[in-house]
Amino acid sequence: MGSTGVILIADPNPFVRSFLSRELKTAGYQTAEAGTSREIVNYLHSGHLPALMIMELDFPIAVGMNVLNRIHDLVPTVPHIIYTHLTEYENSSEAKKADAFIEKNDDPDELFQTIDAVLARYQSKKPLR
């Protein structure tokens, strides 16, 4: 699975980012990290579109839906998984545009399985660059 492109991990907690990054790299993915909404936008503007984004909604300053709306505007075609403990947003219209909504808990297995599934679905539809 190593050749699927970069997975952008967007989470304000550096330890969560490094844990997910480590686990994903072990599984053969390439990763990039963004700790603030500005870092996400900067990454998306740098010309490297990620193959997938893992998104926490609980960012300081630009909370939840605002970040999600910006991303929808900037890169509407990039698949993204919302990985958060803000479960009250699960049924919002913005969250429903995401490819998956996973509640953040101690077991990251559900996230990893979903990443595989979403990537597989996208790769079968269109080849990535």
Next chain:
Amino acid sequence: MNIWGKPVITTRIFAILFLLLSTTVGMGVTSIWNAGQFNQMINRVIVEDIPAIEAAREIETSLANQKGFATYYFLDGDPKWLNELSVHRKVFLHWLDQALLVNQEPKQRNLLEGIQKKFAVYVTEKDRVIDLYKAGDRKTGEELHWKVREQFFELKEMAATYKQVNELNIQQALETSRAKMQRLSSAAVVFMICALIFGVLLAFIMISQILMPIRRLSREAAVTGEPAPPGNEVRLLRTRVHGLMQHIDRTRSELEQSQELLMNSEKMALVGKLSTEVAHSIRNPMTSINMRLFSLKRNIDLTEVQKEDFEVVAEEMRRLDNIVSNFLEFSKPHKLKKRRIDISTVVDMTLDLLFYRLEVHSVKVVRKRSASLPLIEADPELLKEVFVNLMVNACEAIEIDGEVTITEQEAVAENIGRAVVVKFTDNGPGMSEELQKRVLEPFETTKPQGTGLGLFIAVRIVKEHGGTLELHSKEGQGTTFILTFPALEEV
């Protein structure tokens, strides 16, 4: 339309009362004044006019009585005629003196004085005639007698005039009295009409501006629309005002209660906001710790002791997570996903969920259910949360041979009407009154590991469903939680 312009009722009433009193006093004063006048007039008639006229008549009579005695004496020379004459002269002078004593007008006084003078001359002349007769000079006597005779007639004329003047006085007094009486009657009629008008006006104002408004006010002040009690308007108003005051008292105490409630809920809102902030901040690093723990557990082999330590850490993390979740639950406004449900289904779900926990605590569950309960409109997930909370509390409170009785029945509740009631009765140790008061408040807990939010959230959820949660307990006799929900009307 206000024909009175600005004046207020009191001014109007006083104005009319003043007019009414003035009329009455005016009538009285006029009557007294007229009575005085009459009295004066009658006095004058009695003291002056009647004695004067009596004297005038006597003067006329006694003068007339003097006629003829000189002639008789001339004829027979008998001196008894002269005696008689002198008697009548005395009577005449007596009455003349009487008349002069009476207080009279100058005209009458002049007349009297004229009579007095004339009578003196007449007596002198007449005595000369008699002397001439006595002396035997009959011829000269007779000549003089004829002259004296003229004087007598003049005197008589004067006495008659005096009498007429007096009669005229009385006549005038009578006419004056009649005219006065006429004026007095007219004044009395005018005063009576005025008094009648002012009285009617006063009555009109009293009725239209006081009695009618009082009656209207009492009718409008009826608090609960009860029928009017017997009694006059003022008593009725007093009853109504009394009722209103009671109503105000009740409203005030309700207001105080709701203010207290508001303050409490403001406090809760602040605490909620604070706890959300804290819970959010804590949860993020906690998730990170949990992830690492999970990873550790998966990647290393632990000794038994290490495993035990690890489990305790994991368990405590779960507990922290639970506390944080409770705090978030407490502050989060519930979005009720209501649907029509049978409350027994929720009880079933709760018991399924708690199956193992009931086993662990060896608690027996007894269910009492009415044949057909009406449906309620509720969020089953939230209700399940409430029931689980109550059941877990019961399980933890019960020490040995635990039994929880769940009663589901239909009832009619105050402020709700037709309702569905669910009772959770345990045979645990019960609660003191002090504890009963505190246990429904937030952050009050008897459990060393509790957050003190479980029952508070339960109460809130039940209230959000339009229901009530009550607690009945006695120390040593178990506890009953009674949940009442409004029943759906059958279609």
